[in-house]
Amino acid sequence: MNRPPIFLIGCMRSGTTLLSRLLSAHPQIVLLGFELLDVWTEHGAAPCEERCEHRNASHFSATAQAQMTDFFETELKRSRSLRKHLGRAYRNLLYGYSRISYDWENAIALNKSPHLMNKVGYVNALFPNAHFIFILRDIFAHSASQKYLFEYGFEMYGRQRYVPDDENACWFYEDNAELSGTNVYPGNFQLIPEMWLRLNRLALSEIDKIEPERVSLLTYENLVKDQKTELIKLYSQLPLMEEYQGIISMLSERVIRNKNTTTKGDSLTKWQQQLNIAEKEAIDRVIRANKTDYETITDRFR
Numbered sequence: 001m002n003r004p005p006i007f008l009i010g011c012m013r014s015g016t017t018l019l020s021r022l023l024s025a026h027p028q029i030v031l032l033g034f035e036l037l038d039v040w041t042e043h044g045a046a047p048c049e050e051r052c053e054h055r056n057a058s059h060f061s062a063t064a065q066a067q068m069t070d071f072f073e074t075e076l077k078r079s080r081s082l083r084k085h086l087g088r089a090y091r092n093l094l095y096g097y098s099r100i101s102y103d104w105e106n107a108i109a110l111n112k113s114p115h116l117m118n119k120v121g122y123v124n125a126l127f128p129n130a131h132f133i134f135i136l137r138d139i140f141a142h143s144a145s146q147k148y149l150f151e152y153g154f155e156m157y158g159r160q161r162y163v164p165d166d167e168n169a170c171w172f173y174e175d176n177a178e179l180s181g182t183n184v185y186p187g188n189f190q191l192i193p194e195m196w197l198r199l200n201r202l203a204l205s206e207i208d209k210i211e212p213e214r215v216s217l218l219t220y221e222n223l224v225k226d227q228k229t230e231l232i233k234l235y236s237q238l239p240l241m242e243e244y245q246g247i248i249s250m251l252s253e254r255v256i257r258n259k260n261t262t263t264k265g266d267s268l269t270k271w272q273q274q275l276n277i278a279e280k281e282a283i284d285r286v287i288r289a290n291k292t293d294y295e296t297i298t299d300r301f302r
Helices: 016-023 037-042 062-078 082-095 120-126 139-157 191-207 220-225 227-237 242-252 277-289 291-300
Strands: 006-009 029-031 108-112 131-136 159-162 172-175 215-219
Touching: 006 016, 016 029, 016 108, 016 131, 016 227, 037 062, 062 108, 062 120, 120 131, 120 191, 131 191, 131 220, 139 159, 139 191, 139 277, 191 277, 191 291, 215 220, 215 227, 220 227, 227 242, 277 291
Parallel strands: 006 108, 006 131, 029 108, 131 215
Antiparallel strands: 159 172
16 A cells, blocks of 8 residues: 555444544545454454454464455555445435545545454554544443444344453354343443443553554544534644645535434433433443543543
8 A cells, every 4th residue: 555544443333434434525535345344354363243352463463464455455446446436426415425536546545443442453563554543432422322222233133242251352242142141231231331441441552552643532522513623633633645735624514414323313412311310320330430541531532
């Protein structure tokens, strides 16, 4: 690749989809696929599907590095095809996002995936010049949205999420397995804020090992409240060509009609109605029990 890729990470239901669609309006930033879970699992030696396993720099594989690099290069070339072009045009017409044409000679691959939250050190080892964007959402709003998503998956597919013994693993899942126990959801709601804490803590511990100029941090709340300011700041931190600076302000005001929200309403406040008293108390317990870690995470994004 002529230019190192950009990796956008954050817990599920934290705004990675919204932000990836906003960023890919830039002439250089090409969003590849959705989350590439199958690609990371099969070619990157980093399980991201039913089993979202932990990986760090010690798991580095030259084979995985070559295969993932080749995938990004090949996918960027495929993105120039008429079929891909028409697909972007359709999404632009229907939802108001997805740029149609790009500066292909200077294109940068963008991979957004919440399932890389426990693999940041590994991804950085494979792509040592990549830029990482890390978005954080408030623990209460995240937990409400995650609850809704998991319960929808259970209703539609019989999908149960569970937390394995590995303290660095993300959610695992099985369909129609009739799982039970305190490590299973639907069931134990407290697992959701605990996983928020685990993944953000783990990702930050690896992010802090990366050169500051290759890292951008922002919150979902600030992005929603002041999209233009947050995007202008973010674009300024990315390795983009100077000749496109003149359109940054216009791009930062872009309105996306489909924001991938699980329910209608104000995404900043609707959690107050979506969570019951017991669930709010469960989140408070997690915060109190992990006060230092919680404050370290939230202070880092101020």
